Amino acid sequence: MNTELNELLAPTIADLGLELVGIEFSPNSGSSLLRVYIDEPERGVTIEDCERVSREISALLDVNDPVSGRYTLEVSSPGLERPLFTLEHFARFVGEPAKVSVNLPLDGRRRFQGRILAVEGDRIVIEQDGKPVAIAHANVAKAQLVPDYVALGLAPPRREAGKKAGKPAAGKKKS
DSSP states (O other), X not given: OHHHXXXXXXXXXXXXXXXXXXXXXXXXXXXXXEEEEEEOTTTOOOXXXXXXXXXXXHHHHHHHOOSOSOEEEEEEOOOTTOBOOSHHHHHHTTXXXXXXXXXXXXXXXXXXXXXXXXXXXXXXXXXXXXXXXXXXXXXXXXXXXXXXXXXXXXXXXXXXXXXXXXXXXXXXXXX
16 A cells, blocks of 8 residues: 555656655554655755645545545654654665664564664565674665664763762762
């Protein structure tokens, strides 16, 4: 379904001067969620961009009706925890930390987290526990970047284990 939606929505989003990053569809018995991620790499995405895209693709979805049943349409920027959908996305962010969940376990694992080392053919190579792990793109269930909130100044620095703020270590006097 995502391929069909990509083909339907990408040209309209491009006509608005934006990039379709990817689509997530979460089916539910009551009302499903259709989340569309857009980007404008030079300046970022504004609320106005999301509103314009939402209006345009909502009309397109109403006419073409590719999603059965009730659903909520959400248009969003990729944000700091940017989802990674394509091999090109992984290649663009080589060197960055990412979380990857897979459909079929690799060496007994379904979740991986580490730096993206490379994209080799149809495989993503990620560093897990100091070792490279090759993951077939077709096996990726979900992937996203893992921002360093401390480096971005959005979180306080981590304290060393065992130390409490404002108190000296045992046996040492505060001067």
